[in-house]
Amino acid sequence: MFGVASALALVASLALFWPGISLYDTVAQYGQVLSGEYDDWHPPAMAWLWAALHGIVGGGATPMLVGQMASYWLGFGLIAAGLGAIGRRRAGWAVLAIAAWPPFLGWQAAVLKDAQMTGAMLASVGLVGWWRLRGRRVPAAAWAAVAVLLCYAVLVRANAVFAVVPLAVMLVPGWKPLARSGAGLAGIVGVLAVSGPINHDLLGAQRSGVERTEAIYDLAGIAVRVPDAPGLPIDRAAIAALIKRHCVKGFFWDPLGEPDRCNGVVEPLRHIPPGTLYATLARMIAAHPLAYAGHRLTHLNSTDRWMVCAGWSSAAPPMTGQPNDLGLGDPDRAAAGFEQAAGRLIDVPFAWPVAWIVVAATAWVIAVLRPAEPARDLSLALSTSALAMEGSFAVISIASDLRYHLWSMIAAALAALLVADGTGRGERRVLLVGASVLTLVVAAGVMARIRLPAPPESYIGMLAW
Structure with a gap:
């Protein structure tokens, strides 16, 4: 049932958003695909994959759209089916509802590295969850697919390492906490050390600065x-x-x-x-240190979309693509209508990364308090990945686009859902504290949106504001 529902949702999503929405970065990267000359401003791994698909099937941005949408719905569908198989049917439908939420699905229609990363990571979690949630061992072939997906995810965004490595370490069974921590730190350092040689020496990307x-x-x-x-x-x-x-x-x-x-x-x-x-x-x-902290906290507040103006820019999924002469087209009016509806939700707390940080932290503590079991373990992996990724923005971030937080927000939502069936006294206390913190965070954000003046609506306006 869940498999059929997710497959139908995939078909509907592709029909709605065909042939994909191509933004400035998309057009620039497709130009590299056509020329065969790559630089490291955009992920060369994505450009190489795109070039390979272009050589086989052509189709402009469409093959990349199909790949990121298919992996997106595959991941959600497998998690939903796994929950349904253990009797948590409502949770399974809630998983698909998360997938269909417009600010999430709307950004998955844009052919960008963020959507590619999100799709690859969701598919990897879905593959592990499909077997683990049913109490079965993950086959070697599935682990191989997970490894390929996570390797692609870590290469497709410069800061993806802070989400991918913690997720990978937490998905591997049998490690003690200290070993996981050590492996995570070593993995992050290792990926940072080899990503440059892979991009420049192996994939031949020129240095852009x-x-x-x-x-x-x-x-x-x-x-x-x-x-x-x-x-x-x-x-x-x-x-x-x-x-x-x-x-x-x-x-x-x-x-x-x-x-x-x-x-x-x-x-x-x-x-x-x-x-x-x-x-x-x-x-x-x-x-x-105070000057640096002031600078970073100002940016962190902006990118986490906490105490900012209503309509804070770069959040709404795009309704149309970047004009270009490379043959990259736009979806029809129905897609624009969907994206417009998604844009109306950007000031809802469920579209604030800061709110999902609280949700992820609450889910993480609840998972830590529980004995090991498949849903709890998957929740712990997802919440750890989300918190590590969001923590990295405190020191490594230069822009406030909502799409940078897609994986963290989705992972936090899934992590919370996976442990939403608990009733223990300790868990209720954690939930009460988390709800209280979330209420304060949301109240402060709402007050800021009421009191602060509206920002410019355009990119040029934000440059001059």
């Missing part, structure tokens, strides 16, 4: 707060320009890359070797 963006953003954030600080790699005149032109914004780093505005001010930083640049950033953080 993307690895400097975080350091430039953070150094600029410190500089405008303590402009007289010694040791900054930009001079006083440049810092004064950063302040005068409002180059540093909590919302995103983009003004620093605008040629007519701030790019020239930070241009010298783009010629400093990345290792030296990050060593300089580490020294400035140690010397001015």
Whole structure:
């Protein structure tokens, strides 16, 4: 029943969103697919997969849409079927309801690395959950598929390592907590060490300078707060320009890359070797921790969409794609109507990453309190992955797009659902605390949306705001 429902939902989703929504990043990456020349600003692993599919079936963005939608509904369908098989039919239908929620499904229609990552991770969790929830061993072939999916997921986003490695470590059975922690840390370090050689040497991607963006953003954030600080790699005149032109914004780093505005001010930083640049950033953080914390917390509030304006930008799924001359088209009006409906939900707390952080933390504590069993173990893996990913945004993030949080929000929802059948006294206390914290978080967010002025609706407007 759940398998049929998820298959029908997949067909309906593809029919609705065909041939996929192509945004600026999509068009840029498809241009690389056609030219055969890749850079590391966009994930070369995705471009290589796209090029392979393009050579076989063509179809512009459609093969990537089919892949990310199929993996999305496969993951949800397998989890729902697994829950149904153990008698938790309501939970199974709730899983499919999560999948169909417009702000989630609407973003899965955009052919982007975020949707690719989300689909791959959901499919991997679904494969493990299908056997584990029914009390069966996961076959070797399924583990092989999970490994391929997670390897792709970790290569398709620069910060995916903070979600993928914790998930992988938690899915492997039989490890003690200390061993899992050690393996997780080692795995993150290992992936970070090999991702560069894989992208540049194996996949042949040219260096775009993307690895400097975080350091430039953070150094600029410190500089405008303590402009007289010694040791900054930009001079006083440049810092004064950063302040005068409002180059540093909590919302995103983009003004620093605008040629007519701030790019020239930070241009010298783009010629400093990345290792030296990050060593300089580490020294400035140690010397001015409050300035750094103020900068990062301002951005974290923005990307987590907590105390921000109503209609905070870059949240609604796109209704149309980027105009292009590469043959990438748009879905019909029905898809635009769906995306418009999804856009009306972006100010609902269920579309705030900060709310899902509380949900994930509550589910994590409940799972820790329970004895090991399949649903609890899967919930613990999902909540750990969600919290690790969201924690990484405190120090590694330069933009506030909602799509960056898709996996974390979905993982938190599934984690909570998997442990929603508990009735123990300890669990009720945790649930009460979690609900209280969530109420306070939501109340503060609602108050901010009522009191703060509306932001510009366009990207250009946000640059100048």
